[in-house]
Amino acid sequence: MSILLVAQRRDMKPFRDAILNVDPNIDIEIWPNSTNPGRVQFAVAWHHPQQIWKSYPNLKVISSLGAGVDHLLKDSSIPEHVQLTRVVVPSLADQMSDYVLTAVLNIIRNSEIYRDQQQESIWKNQPAHLKDELTVGVMGMGELGSTTAKRLYSNGFTVNGWAQSRKELDGISTFTAGNLGEFLNQSNILVNLLPLTPQTEGILDLDLFKELKKPAFIINVARGKHLIEEDLVYALDKELITHAVLDVFSTEPLPESHPFWGRKKITITPHIASVTDPDEVAVLLVENYKRALSGMELLNEVNRKRGY
Amino acid sequence: MSILLVAQRRDMKPFRDAILNVDPNIDIEIWPNSTNPGRVQFAVAWHHPQQIWKSYPNLKVISSLGAGVDHLLKDSSIPEHVQLTRVVVPSLADQMSDYVLTAVLNIIRNSEIYRDQQQESIWKNQPAHLKDELTVGVMGMGELGSTTAKRLYSNGFTVNGWAQSRKELDGISTFTAGNLGEFLNQSNILVNLLPLTPQTEGILDLDLFKELKKPAFIINVARGKHLIEEDLVYALDKELITHAVLDVFSTEPLPESHPFWGRKKITITPHIASVTDPDEVAVLLVENYKRALSGMELLNEVNRKRGY
Numbered sequence: 001m002s003i004l005l006v007a008q009r010r011d012m013k014p015f016r017d018a019i020l021n022v023d024p025n026i027d028i029e030i031w032p033n034s035t036n037p038g039r040v041q042f043a044v045a046w047h048h049p050q051q052i053w054k055s056y057p058n059l060k061v062i063s064s065l066g067a068g069v070d071h072l073l074k075d076s077s078i079p080e081h082v083q084l085t086r087v088v089v090p091s092l093a094d095q096m097s098d099y100v101l102t103a104v105l106n107i108i109r110n111s112e113i114y115r116d117q118q119q120e121s122i123w124k125n126q127p128a129h130l131k132d133e134l135t136v137g138v139m140g141m142g143e144l145g146s147t148t149a150k151r152l153y154s155n156g157f158t159v160n161g162w163a164q165s166r167k168e169l170d171g172i173s174t175f176t177a178g179n180l181g182e183f184l185n186q187s188n189i190l191v192n193l194l195p196l197t198p199q200t201e202g203i204l205d206l207d208l209f210k211e212l213k214k215p216a217f218i219i220n221v222a223r224g225k226h227l228i229e230e231d232l233v234y235a236l237d238k239e240l241i242t243h244a245v246l247d248v249f250s251t252e253p254l255p256e257s258h259p260f261w262g263r264k265k266i267t268i269t270p271h272i273a274s275v276t277d278p279d280e281v282a283v284l285l286v287e288n289y290k291r292a293l294s295g296m297e298l299l300n301e302v303n304r305k306r307g308y
Numbered sequence: 309m310s311i312l313l314v315a316q317r318r319d320m321k322p323f324r325d326a327i328l329n330v331d332p333n334i335d336i337e338i339w340p341n342s343t344n345p346g347r348v349q350f351a352v353a354w355h356h357p358q359q360i361w362k363s364y365p366n367l368k369v370i371s372s373l374g375a376g377v378d379h380l381l382k383d384s385s386i387p388e389h390v391q392l393t394r395v396v397v398p399s400l401a402d403q404m405s406d407y408v409l410t411a412v413l414n415i416i417r418n419s420e421i422y423r424d425q426q427q428e429s430i431w432k433n434q435p436a437h438l439k440d441e442l443t444v445g446v447m448g449m450g451e452l453g454s455t456t457a458k459r460l461y462s463n464g465f466t467v468n469g470w471a472q473s474r475k476e477l478d479g480i481s482t483f484t485a486g487n488l489g490e491f492l493n494q495s496n497i498l499v500n501l502l503p504l505t506p507q508t509e510g511i512l513d514l515d516l517f518k519e520l521k522k523p524a525f526i527i528n529v530a531r532g533k534h535l536i537e538e539d540l541v542y543a544l545d546k547e548l549i550t551h552a553v554l555d556v557f558s559t560e561p562l563p564e565s566h567p568f569w570g571r572k573k574i575t576i577t578p579h580i581a582s583v584t585d586p587d588e589v590a591v592l593l594v595e596n597y598k599r600a601l602s603g604m605e606l607l608n609e610v611n612r613k614r615g616y
Contacts, residue, residue: 094464095436098413098416098417098439098463098464099417101409101413101463102410102413102414102417102419105406105409105410105413106410106414106419108406109406109407109410109580111410111414111419114575114576114577114578114580115423115575117578118569118575118576121564121566121569121570123560123561123562123578124578125578125579125580125583126580128403128580128583131406151463154462155406155409155459155463156402156406252431253431254431256429258429261426261429262429267422267423267426268422268426269422270422270425270431270432270433271433272417272422272433272434272436275433275436
């Protein structure tokens, strides 16, 4: 039996080495160099090429290499009986909450404006936003969203949370699906940490921007396809949105000709908010591989209907 | 009896209004328009012109408008019998810890590098510094230093503290005056929150930079004169220091021709890390004014010999 590692635009060797560190007896193949596809029962995938699965007749489980599984769910060639799982490790949530906290602090402390001033040797005080003046609204209250909301709250921010089902978190006002408008009306800094599903695709659009409390800011750290990019440009031009911090984009890498690059009101990072650590992930992958072989219940199994 | 407000390059009217909000019966004069100097017993000063005090024969107390009192201590024309106090309000320490936390997070998450990349439309991952790889060293463990150290620790950072006298803070390793070298050898990101005294002036020099654990970073949020500016430029050029975040400068406003402006390895903000809120400060000023009139012990009195 063996594990198959499949990715495009990502070197999987560090993951192979990390898995072998956990258990040197595991057989691992890295796509496309699999010599014995019939032995593959467990695959680890990140932006895999579609339609490859028919070469692996004994595949039982595909694990995403991250918390997101939209890249798996959109591949209709994955047989129904194959179970899907994802990787939820503490450091992913910790990194994500660091990234969001950094972005929120830079917003309230006018970091981007001071940086622009520095380029022109301008010494000028810009009134900071007070913490109790701006409310942060976190969309998506899974592992990443909850951890991020708690981090913001413990740093003195007023935080709203929005999720499909009701969540109880100390100090955080939570809203459910039916109360999206109310949530938006009471949130200035919107942090998107939703899973990408047919229901959430394109959710960050002009209608949503209009509903946000002003001044309004967008932090998108989930998936590029949550955002209607033209709507953001329009909203920035119309000053409906003051600034946006984006780590994810509809097309990645963001094309050199993309209009986002040159905009001062957009901060761009290259999908680095939360980066999977091979050593940490390997422990979880090996655990789930052994569970799969022995027929035990998997950790972090994905509900295909729900979409995460 | 009356309060005198004295400042250069700062509008004191908001402070007068805030004091009158607390107690509308207090007489207040704003320098240089004092009509009855003989009635002034309490002065509030921020970068006052020296030698003005002889016009106020009945002055008993001078309060700094901030936490720093170096601008008062360097004025030898203040009579010995005049008591000095300073303003220590919770929001100053909270703002300061926000500023430092923002700077530290931006350092570990490579924010400046990503910003430079954005200007050239470059999509490139830069390995983030792990939190357990870089230790933050806070110099100065007064109100601002302790609050900042605690904020960093509660956000998952490893924190060292250095102070004249031993401080006990949960989770933070503290060093005293005699162990400066040891403190520096174990700190990567140096946060300066010392008071400015003859002993600490110029403390951030090449010798200190050499002692820091590498990679090394400097965050100066105390006073410009703590830093030997030429030494910092040399240390950045020699890569002894990777990046510096500076909120205070030897000359403020920082002159347009100053070499710091154009350096990518220096982040400049215009002395905004911690800004006094008139309403919050007024309560404390009025309290101390009334204590002064009735001969009670003052809050936050300054020990001139110690320098803070």
